[in-house]
Amino acid sequence: MSTAVACWDVDTATTSSHLAIRHRVFVEEQGVMVLTDIDAWDRDITTINVLAAHGREVAGTVRLYDLGEGRWKGDRLAVLPAHRASMVGACLVRYAVATAAAAGGTSMDASVQVANVSFFERLGWRCDGEVGPYFGLPHQPMVIDLEGVAPIASAPVSDAVLRLDSVGTSRSSLLVTA
Known part of the structure; x- marks a missing residue:
């Protein structure tokens, strides 16, 4: 039996968890x-930040924002190492795509680390230009058409409190506790 993955928009109570995963x-x-990794988009109140939980553990995040004229940008997709073999990354990408489409977007861009290009292609994205450096790493510009993308409901982990685990080997381990 697989463990469920839930995605939801970050609110003021979960912003620190979103930023901690990215860090x-x-x-x-x-x-x-x-x-x-905080930049101007983090200060823009129109930026949408998303969290995902795998079972009862906070597992990943992504952010997206409107570039204007129907184009959206998805970036800062981050999944904690323990959850990379799960469906967390795919759920975050699908949620971001559906969110941009629901907001009236016609296409969405992303700069994808070269090692992750085939992952994005399996989710319907296509290459859009030449590989180039982004923060010193080779990234592939990619795009997805948002026409016909079905909405996805937000599904936060209910009755849970997000907290940073101060015990353990990782300074930024995130857990969901009841």
Whole structure:
């Protein structure tokens, strides 16, 4: 039996968990960014941040924002190492795509690490230009058409409180506790 994956829009109570997952993946693990990955899109109130839980553990996040004229951008997809073999990444991408489509978007862009291109292609994305550096790593520009994308309901983990686990080997381990 597989463990359910739930995705939902971040609110003020879960913003710190969203940022902690990103910090864990992009700063601590991958070393893509130094000190923080926070940028101007994090200060833009129209940016939509999404969390995912795998069972009762917070497992990943993504953010998306409107670029105008029907184009949306998805970025900062981050899944904690223990959940990368699950469906968390796919659920986050599908949720982001459906959210952009529901907001009237016609297409969505992403800059994807080269190792993840086939993952995105399986989800309906296509390459859109040449591979180039993004924060020092090769990334493939990709795009997906949002026409006809079905809505996905938000499904937060009910009756749960998100917290950072201060015990254990990882400074940023995230758990969901009742």
